[in-house]
Amino acid sequence: MEKIELPGGAAREPQTTTGGSGACEGRRVRRHDPERRTRILDAALDVLVTDGAAGITHRKVAACADVPLGSVTYHFSSLAELQAKAFAWYVEQRTAEFEHLFTQVATHEDLIEILVDLVQGGPSRRHSAVLGFELHLAALRNPALRALTQQWTTDSRAVLARFTGPEIAGRLDALLEGLIMHALLATEPEPRERTRAAIVQGLAPVTGWGE
Amino acid sequence: MEKIELPGGAAREPQTTTGGSGACEGRRVRRHDPERRTRILDAALDVLVTDGAAGITHRKVAACADVPLGSVTYHFSSLAELQAKAFAWYVEQRTAEFEHLFTQVATHEDLIEILVDLVQGGPSRRHSAVLGFELHLAALRNPALRALTQQWTTDSRAVLARFTGPEIAGRLDALLEGLIMHALLATEPEPRERTRAAIVQGLAPVTGWGE
Amino acid sequence: MEKIELPGGAAREPQTTTGGSGACEGRRVRRHDPERRTRILDAALDVLVTDGAAGITHRKVAACADVPLGSVTYHFSSLAELQAKAFAWYVEQRTAEFEHLFTQVATHEDLIEILVDLVQGGPSRRHSAVLGFELHLAALRNPALRALTQQWTTDSRAVLARFTGPEIAGRLDALLEGLIMHALLATEPEPRERTRAAIVQGLAPVTGWGE
Amino acid sequence: MEKIELPGGAAREPQTTTGGSGACEGRRVRRHDPERRTRILDAALDVLVTDGAAGITHRKVAACADVPLGSVTYHFSSLAELQAKAFAWYVEQRTAEFEHLFTQVATHEDLIEILVDLVQGGPSRRHSAVLGFELHLAALRNPALRALTQQWTTDSRAVLARFTGPEIAGRLDALLEGLIMHALLATEPEPRERTRAAIVQGLAPVTGWGE
DNA sequence: AATGAATGAGTGTTCATTCAT
DNA sequence: TATGAATGAACACTCATTCAT
Numbered sequence: 001m002e003k004i005e006l007p008g009g010a011a012r013e014p015q016t017t018t019g020g021s022g023a024c025e026g027r028r029v030r031r032h033d034p035e036r037r038t039r040i041l042d043a044a045l046d047v048l049v050t051d052g053a054a055g056i057t058h059r060k061v062a063a064c065a066d067v068p069l070g071s072v073t074y075h076f077s078s079l080a081e082l083q084a085k086a087f088a089w090y091v092e093q094r095t096a097e098f099e100h101l102f103t104q105v106a107t108h109e110d111l112i113e114i115l116v117d118l119v120q121g122g123p124s125r126r127h128s129a130v131l132g133f134e135l136h137l138a139a140l141r142n143p144a145l146r147a148l149t150q151q152w153t154t155d156s157r158a159v160l161a162r163f164t165g166p167e168i169a170g171r172l173d174a175l176l177e178g179l180i181m182h183a184l185l186a187t188e189p190e191p192r193e194r195t196r197a198a199i200v201q202g203l204a205p206v207t208g209w210g211e
Numbered sequence: 212m213e214k215i216e217l218p219g220g221a222a223r224e225p226q227t228t229t230g231g232s233g234a235c236e237g238r239r240v241r242r243h244d245p246e247r248r249t250r251i252l253d254a255a256l257d258v259l260v261t262d263g264a265a266g267i268t269h270r271k272v273a274a275c276a277d278v279p280l281g282s283v284t285y286h287f288s289s290l291a292e293l294q295a296k297a298f299a300w301y302v303e304q305r306t307a308e309f310e311h312l313f314t315q316v317a318t319h320e321d322l323i324e325i326l327v328d329l330v331q332g333g334p335s336r337r338h339s340a341v342l343g344f345e346l347h348l349a350a351l352r353n354p355a356l357r358a359l360t361q362q363w364t365t366d367s368r369a370v371l372a373r374f375t376g377p378e379i380a381g382r383l384d385a386l387l388e389g390l391i392m393h394a395l396l397a398t399e400p401e402p403r404e405r406t407r408a409a410i411v412q413g414l415a416p417v418t419g420w421g422e
Numbered sequence: 423m424e425k426i427e428l429p430g431g432a433a434r435e436p437q438t439t440t441g442g443s444g445a446c447e448g449r450r451v452r453r454h455d456p457e458r459r460t461r462i463l464d465a466a467l468d469v470l471v472t473d474g475a476a477g478i479t480h481r482k483v484a485a486c487a488d489v490p491l492g493s494v495t496y497h498f499s500s501l502a503e504l505q506a507k508a509f510a511w512y513v514e515q516r517t518a519e520f521e522h523l524f525t526q527v528a529t530h531e532d533l534i535e536i537l538v539d540l541v542q543g544g545p546s547r548r549h550s551a552v553l554g555f556e557l558h559l560a561a562l563r564n565p566a567l568r569a570l571t572q573q574w575t576t577d578s579r580a581v582l583a584r585f586t587g588p589e590i591a592g593r594l595d596a597l598l599e600g601l602i603m604h605a606l607l608a609t610e611p612e613p614r615e616r617t618r619a620a621i622v623q624g625l626a627p628v629t630g631w632g633e
Numbered sequence: 634m635e636k637i638e639l640p641g642g643a644a645r646e647p648q649t650t651t652g653g654s655g656a657c658e659g660r661r662v663r664r665h666d667p668e669r670r671t672r673i674l675d676a677a678l679d680v681l682v683t684d685g686a687a688g689i690t691h692r693k694v695a696a697c698a699d700v701p702l703g704s705v706t707y708h709f710s711s712l713a714e715l716q717a718k719a720f721a722w723y724v725e726q727r728t729a730e731f732e733h734l735f736t737q738v739a740t741h742e743d744l745i746e747i748l749v750d751l752v753q754g755g756p757s758r759r760h761s762a763v764l765g766f767e768l769h770l771a772a773l774r775n776p777a778l779r780a781l782t783q784q785w786t787t788d789s790r791a792v793l794a795r796f797t798g799p800e801i802a803g804r805l806d807a808l809l810e811g812l813i814m815h816a817l818l819a820t821e822p823e824p825r826e827r828t829r830a831a832i833v834q835g836l837a838p839v840t841g842w843g844e
Numbered sequence: 845a846a847t848g849a850a851t852g853a854g855t856g857t858t859c860a861t862t863c864a865t
Numbered sequence: 866t867a868t869g870a871a872t873g874a875a876c877a878c879t880c881a882t883t884c885a886t
Contacts, residue, residue, distance in 0.1 A: 178385030600807030
């Protein structure tokens with residue numbers, strides 16, 4: 001009655017961490033793992049997307065990042081700190097991505113297309129968008145996160161303003177935010193033309209009704 | 212052979228729901244209480260504003276509604292149901308309020324003023340706005356809530372459409388949502404003129420850039 | 423291969439609570455159990471004797487009291503409160519016992535005998551004595567417990583003072599405390615005659631050396 | 634693409650032993666440090682005074698001794714060993730001090746004065762006294778420490794016996810222990826005269842009550 | 845109809861200890 | 866020799882939920 005060793009499996013799988021809402025799988029033994037911190041942050045963001053701020057736990061993050069529980073609390077002294085650092089990491093990535101997106105804009109038409117894509121962007125962008133709103137909501141209650149949203153908003157508007165001027169940029173930013181939220185919630189996708197029309201209108205200089 | 216009292220109070224009543232994050236206070240005895248259900252729902256909304264979906268618990272709601280813990284589980288069979296019913300109650304009130312708001316609109320100028328107030332609305336509206344975003348985010352993950360947001364959006368747009376037509380109403384609705392979120396997060400209030408300009412522009416019919 | 427039901431045992435023994443340093447055993451299902459609070463306090467005292475203030479945990483107490491873990495935290499809102507209430511319960515019992523002990527003292531000889539028994543008291547009194555010192559030490563750091571030790575000391579001295587006058591009572595009390603501690607720590611028991619001599623001397627009125 | 638700093642400090646160094654209950658402060662870099670072992674032992678004693686046997690941890694000791702965490706586990710193979718060695722170090726110091734105290738005793742009056750000082754000794758002696766009781770209690774449960782208390786008691790009595798003879802020394806030792814504990818716990822200091830009277834009486838040869 | 849008692853699953857966090865360097 | 870990284874067991878405590886009354 002010997003114990004049969006399965007290939008790749010240590011005699012006793014430590015720290016079962018059964019859970020997981022399905023976002024992350026797998027588990028390998030791992031020694032010396034220099035990008036662990038970042039992987040934990042990514043895992044935290046995944047959990048935030050899946051379960052929201054209400055559902056994040058050390059254990060879910062650990063399972064998702066494929067690290068032992070102690071590793072999460074070792075690298076981040078509290079769950080609040082983990083969340084804050086994860087959001088910071090998110091904003092850093094997202095800002096870079098946003099910046100990069102607009103380097104390719106040459107014509108006014110390019111700009112419109114990119115903005116429409118931003119709103120209509122498929123499931124790939126859903127992840128990003130959900131995190132954005134999650135951060136907004138968290139920042140409403142946690143002033144420490146306010147600096148993050150502040151900076152993010154400023155940066156985004158600055159990018160837009162290169163094409164539209166500051167006045168329009170602010171308004172456009174708000175419009176995009178609303179459109180994205182509605183797109184996320186809509187049961188059936190908005191027709192691309194409608195989104196496009198809204199953005200085109202948002203880009204136009206201020207005009208009174210009937211003026 | 213006196214009883215020596217230690218910290219914790221006389222004869223320590225267990226079950227003392229010691230209250231929450233400061234949203235609700237007071238505690239009176241209360242016999243036969245017909246609006247208890249509603250008071251619980253209001254309490255749930257208060258807790259949602261204060262602590263978010265991450266922080267709502269039966270105990271906090273009970274303390275906030277000034278009812279015994281058992282009363283909450285008696286009226287609502289689970290926390291999820293309580294939350295859903297609370298959001299439904301919120302949408303019901305908010306829709307009525309929204310509807311009522313526009314009964315007084317006579318001129319185009321009235322419309323603009325009311326929309327600007329909606330965005331700039333002081334701390335009184337903060338409560339409402341936070342709940343709205345909380346609901347949006349919850350609905351992203353809970354399909355049962357999707358019907359609610361769906362209906363709410365439809366109703367809001369219908370009200371706006373009476374003044375703007377359906378096309379503009381959708382776009383305007385999104386713009387308002389974005390403006391409100393930004394107003395909530397801004398550390399210093401947006402000048403009223405800027406908000407007004409954004410709304411005026413959002414109300415204008417579609418025009419191409421420079422056309 | 424049916425599951426054989428042991429009489430009195432539920433299909434699944436809930437809450438395994440493996441531990442226990444050996445002080446407490448057994449586990450029965452128990453519904454409606456009015457002396458549970460007291461049994462938890464007694465269990466807490468047992469754990470304090472066995473493992474000291476350093477070793478008390480909710481889990482050990484629960485196992486020892488034969489109640490589920492949640493029951494301990496339900497009845498006592500924190501471990502500190504449990505400890506405080508347990509010490510209070512200990513002092514209450516001990517004071518009554520002490521009082522009762524001296525109701526039977528008629529002669530001076532009786533008094534001496536009882537005090538010697540107090541110091542030499544076998545393992546039965548060890549429990550009590552260890553708790554006394556544990557309380558003393560805890561009270562050094564926790565001012566909330568100071569009231570308890572204060573009252574206890576006062577009461578004990580009052581009892582002694584009925585036989586010796588207040589001056590001697592204070593001194594005697596200290597002597598007894600020291601003798602008991604030394605008796606607890608001694609690897610081989612002090613001869614009864616020596617203890618007796620110390621107490622007899624402690625009972626004598628103040629006399630200078632060689633006076 | 635700036636790094637946005639969140640609460641927690643720059644680039645968050647894990648492993649920051651954030652210090653303890655306030656017993657020890659300061660933090661300097663330190664290379665080649667020959668008395669590190671002793672400083673760790675002193676730190677352990679400080680922690681024991683402040684937080685008791687219940688509160689000692691490697692981390693607190695490391696912070697208090699101003700050494701890295703690994704240094705504590707390097708010099709002492711387990712927490713139990715650290716504690717034992719710390720107590721041994723304490724007894725060694727205390728015995729020497731006790732011995733030295735009595736080298737200056739010439740007259741009977743000197744002896745009395747020194748003993749009264751021992752009991753009434755201000756906050757400076759509090760440290761010592763608390764540790765003494767902590768050791769006593771620890772020794773009750775840990776036989777490995779019993780040898781220490783045994784030796785300590787023997788030594789103390791031997792010193793006293795040089796002035797009083799062995800019989801009185803034992804009794805006196807017990808009396809001192811009790812007096813010291815009561816002095817530690819008393820909310821208001823015992824009048825020096827009373828302490829003096831108790832000691833004078835304890836020094837007197839055995840006399841029956843009224844004999 | 846209503847509620848206090850009860851419970852066990854699960855949380856964030858601490859920590860002794862091990863290990864590679 | 867010394868130490869930072871790492872880990873899993875255990876902890877105090879919270880809470881949704883169940884149940885008897």
